[in-house]
Amino acid sequence: xxxxxxxxxxxxxxxxxxxxxxxxxxxxxxxxxxxxxxxxxxxxxxxxxxxxxxxxxxxxxxxxxxxxxxxxxxxxxxxxxxxxxxxxxxxxxxxxxxxxxxxxxxxxxxxxxxxxxxxxxxxxxxxxxxxxxxxxxxxxxxxxxxxxxxxxxxxxxxxxxxxxxxxxxxxxxxxxxxxxxxxxxxxxxxxxxxxxxxxxxxxxxxxxxxxxxx
Amino acid sequence: xxxxxxxxxxxxxxxxxxxxxxxxxxxxxxxxxxxxxxxxxxxxxxxxxxxxxxxxxxxxxxxxxxxxxxxxxxxxxxxxxxxxxxxxxxxxxxxxxxxxxxxxxxxxxxxxxxxxxxxxxxxxxxxxxxxxxxxxxxxxxxxxxxxxxxxxxxxxxxxxxxxxxxxxxxxxxxxxxxxxxxxxxxxxxxxxxxxxxxxxxxxxxxxxxxxxxxxxxxxxxxxxxxxxxxxxxxxxxxxxxxxxxxxxxxxxxxxxxxxxxxxxxxxxxxxxxxxxxxxxxxxxxxxxxxxxxxxxxxxxxxxxxxxxxxxxxxxxxxxxxxxxxxxxxxxxxxxxxxxxxxxxxxxxxxxxxxxxxxxxxxxxxxxxxxxxxxxxxxxxxxxxxxxxx
Numbered sequence: 001x002x003x004x005x006x007x008x009x010x011x012x013x014x015x016x017x018x019x020x021x022x023x024x025x026x027x028x029x030x031x032x033x034x035x036x037x038x039x040x041x042x043x044x045x046x047x048x049x050x051x052x053x054x055x056x057x058x059x060x061x062x063x064x065x066x067x068x069x070x071x072x073x074x075x076x077x078x079x080x081x082x083x084x085x086x087x088x089x090x091x092x093x094x095x096x097x098x099x100x101x102x103x104x105x106x107x108x109x110x111x112x113x114x115x116x117x118x119x120x121x122x123x124x125x126x127x128x129x130x131x132x133x134x135x136x137x138x139x140x141x142x143x144x145x146x147x148x149x150x151x152x153x154x155x156x157x158x159x160x161x162x163x164x165x166x167x168x169x170x171x172x173x174x175x176x177x178x179x180x181x182x183x184x185x186x187x188x189x190x191x192x193x194x195x196x197x198x199x200x201x202x203x204x205x206x207x208x209x210x211x212x213x214x
Numbered sequence: 215x216x217x218x219x220x221x222x223x224x225x226x227x228x229x230x231x232x233x234x235x236x237x238x239x240x241x242x243x244x245x246x247x248x249x250x251x252x253x254x255x256x257x258x259x260x261x262x263x264x265x266x267x268x269x270x271x272x273x274x275x276x277x278x279x280x281x282x283x284x285x286x287x288x289x290x291x292x293x294x295x296x297x298x299x300x301x302x303x304x305x306x307x308x309x310x311x312x313x314x315x316x317x318x319x320x321x322x323x324x325x326x327x328x329x330x331x332x333x334x335x336x337x338x339x340x341x342x343x344x345x346x347x348x349x350x351x352x353x354x355x356x357x358x359x360x361x362x363x364x365x366x367x368x369x370x371x372x373x374x375x376x377x378x379x380x381x382x383x384x385x386x387x388x389x390x391x392x393x394x395x396x397x398x399x400x401x402x403x404x405x406x407x408x409x410x411x412x413x414x415x416x417x418x419x420x421x422x423x424x425x426x427x428x429x430x431x432x433x434x435x436x437x438x439x440x441x442x443x444x445x446x447x448x449x450x451x452x453x454x455x456x457x458x459x460x461x462x463x464x465x466x467x468x469x470x471x472x473x474x475x476x477x478x479x480x481x482x483x484x485x486x487x488x489x490x491x492x493x494x495x496x497x498x499x500x501x502x503x504x505x506x507x508x509x510x511x512x513x514x515x516x517x518x519x520x521x522x523x524x525x526x527x528x529x530x531x532x533x534x535x536x537x538x539x540x541x542x543x544x545x546x547x548x549x550x551x552x553x554x555x556x557x558x559x560x561x562x563x564x565x566x567x568x569x570x571x572x573x574x575x576x577x578x579x580x581x582x583x584x585x586x587x588x589x590x591x592x593x594x595x596x597x598x599x600x601x602x603x
Contacts, residue, residue: 066585068563069533069586070590072590074561076534076562076563086553087559088557
C-alpha cells in the first residue's frame, strides 16, 4: 500500500498538495530530483514543467508507475526500504520523501540513504505529537484516526510513527542537519511557530524538513 | 512419437527471402578470437528515415524471431511477429519512426550463419561456423547502422534475446543509443535458462538426421530433434496459468483417454503443432549457435563483475519492462538491470506489467505494456525534438 496515495485526497490543493507545494518551493530550478513514493507523478511533472528539473521517481504501486511512464516521466517501480542502496552518493541535488517515512520498515536506514543520495533531502512526516492524537489516547483511550492517519490500527501502513521532536532528535543523532523546517496544518498550510519547538509539536499535523549531511 | 518431419531437406532453402541485404566486405573480429567476413546482414525496414536521421529505431529480434517484424513471413505466410506494435499509428509508428530489423548474425533468414555457404570451401558452414556472442551480433548490426548513415539511433528495443542485444548496444555504444528498451530480458543468462537451452541442443544432436551437424550435405534435416527442442522451449515461454486457461486437461478430438501415446490432451497436440511448424522455418544448427550466444551472455562479467560499470556515465534513457508471470526472464532479473542503472545514475524507468501470459507476453496484446512503451517513446521523442507522427 502506498501511504501517500492514501493521504493524498485530504489536502486537495489547487495544483499541488500543500506539503508538495512547499517542497517544490525549496527546489532550485534546473536541479536533479529523485521523488520517492512519487504517486502518479504530481510533483515530478510540476517540477519538470515549471522548474526545468531533471526528475526521477520511485513508486510502489504499479498503477502509479505506469501512469508516470505513460506521461513521459522516468519512474521505476520500487520502494524506499529495498531500492535505495544502489544509488551513488550525491547522485541527486534533492531527494524527496513525502508522507512515506512512517510507512517504511527501517526509517532510520531510509533517512540515512536520503541524506547520502541527495545533496539535500526534503522529508515530510505526519506528526504523532499533534494534540488530537494525544487527546484520543489520553481521553478516549483509543488509537487515533486523523485526516493524515486515517487507518484503524490493524490495517495501517503507517508502522513507524513519530513526533516532530522525535524526528529532529533522530536527525541530530545521525549527523543530519535540519536546514529548514516548517510545521503545517492538515491542509499543508504553514504555522508561524518555531517549527521544532514544543508548541509546534503539539499543534502541527505535519512537519516538513530540508535536510543535509553534516 | 508422432513428429514426422515435413520435408527431408533444410527448411526454407527453396523459398525466396524478401527484404534487404547488406554485404559487408570487412572482416569482423569475434569474441572467440576468430575473424569472420565478408558477411551478409539481411534486414527489413519500415517507415522513412527523416532528413536529420534522428528517428531510427532498431528492433532486435528474439531467439526464434527474424527480420519479418511487420510483414508476412515468407515461409509460413503468417503476419510479422510484432505486427501488433509496428505500423502506421501503432506504438512503433511507421509514420513517425524509421524501423530497422536485421536478422541476427548466425540466423537462418539470410544473414550469414551456419546454414549458408562458406566461401572458403563452397560447402555449408555447419559446425565449422564460429561460435559467436550477443556482442558479435551487435558488432555486425553496427555495420548495418553505419551503412544506413545513422549516427545515433533514436531507440534500440527488443524482447528476450533481443533485450540482451539492447543492453549490449547501450553498454558498448552509449553515444549511439538515445533510448533503450530491453523487454523481458536479463543482463546474464541464468543457470536455469542455460539448462533449458542444453535440453534443446541435446534433442537436436540426438536426432540421427543431425549427422554431426552435416545434415545439409547429407540431404537430411534433424526436424524431430529441432521440434522437440522447440516444444521444450515453448513451455518456458508460457506460464502455468496460461497453459491451464488455454487447455486445462481438455482432451483432443476424443471423449475419453485413449490409453496410448497419441496426443490425448489438447496441450500435447498444441506443443506438437508448435514443434512441427517451427521446423518449417528454422535451421537446427542456427538454433544451436543462437542458444549458445544467449548462454554466454553475462554483461557484468565483461565489466569486472559489476553490472553498473557496463553503464558508467551513460546518457541513454532506459525503460526496462518485465511481466509478472514470466518465469524465464523474471522481474527479479530485470530489476537487477534497473539497480545497476540506478547505481550508474542513469535515466531509467521500470515497469512490471501484470499478466498471466508468461514470457511471450511481449509478443501479445498487452494494453498496459503498449501504453507504457508509447508513453516512454513519446517522452523521449520530445526530448530528442522529433515531430509528432
